[in-house]
Amino acid sequence: xxxxxxxxxxxxxxxxxxxxxxxxxxxxxxxxxxxxxxxxxxxxxxxxxxxxxxxxxxxxxxxxxxxxxxxxxxxxxxxxxxxxxxxxxxxxxxxxxxxxxxxxxxxxxxxxxxxxxxxxxxxxxxxxxxxxxxx
Numbered sequence: 001x002x003x004x005x006x007x008x009x010x011x012x013x014x015x016x017x018x019x020x021x022x023x024x025x026x027x028x029x030x031x032x033x034x035x036x037x038x039x040x041x042x043x044x045x046x047x048x049x050x051x052x053x054x055x056x057x058x059x060x061x062x063x064x065x066x067x068x069x070x071x072x073x074x075x076x077x078x079x080x081x082x083x084x085x086x087x088x089x090x091x092x093x094x095x096x097x098x099x100x101x102x103x104x105x106x107x108x109x110x111x112x113x114x115x116x117x118x119x120x121x122x123x124x125x126x127x128x129x130x131x132x133x134x135x
Contacts, residue, residue, distance in 0.1 A: 030099040030110045037097045045089040047076040069108040073126030093117040
């Protein structure tokens with residue numbers, strides 16, 4: 001009996017020790033085979049887990065602002081390590097390059113690179129060489 005308990009405990013410990021490196025797939029929601037770019041003003045930036053996110057108002061063909069939801073490919077812990085602060089993004093005009101949602105006509109993407117229009121500062125939201133790791 002004691003041997004069964006020890007064996008079961010060892011197996012469960014081994015299973016729980018394996019990290020969940022792929023808790024979900026970006027491929028499910030985003031077209032990772034395509035890259036698009038949008039340009040607009042950041043209205044919200046949240047350092048949250050599992051993935052930080054921001055909203056960017058992008059003018060449509062008529063000049064009306066359309067909110068795009070941008071999902072970072074990294075989470076809040078890595079974002080903070082990189083020195084990101086919401087106030088550094090909110091109100092700034094940016095160009096965002098990333099993979100669009102699979103939903104036709106959707107206004108969402110998972111982003112890799114954000115370039116600040118004024119000053120040219122580049123921030124990697126995960127998955128870029130030299131940037132924070134993808135979570």
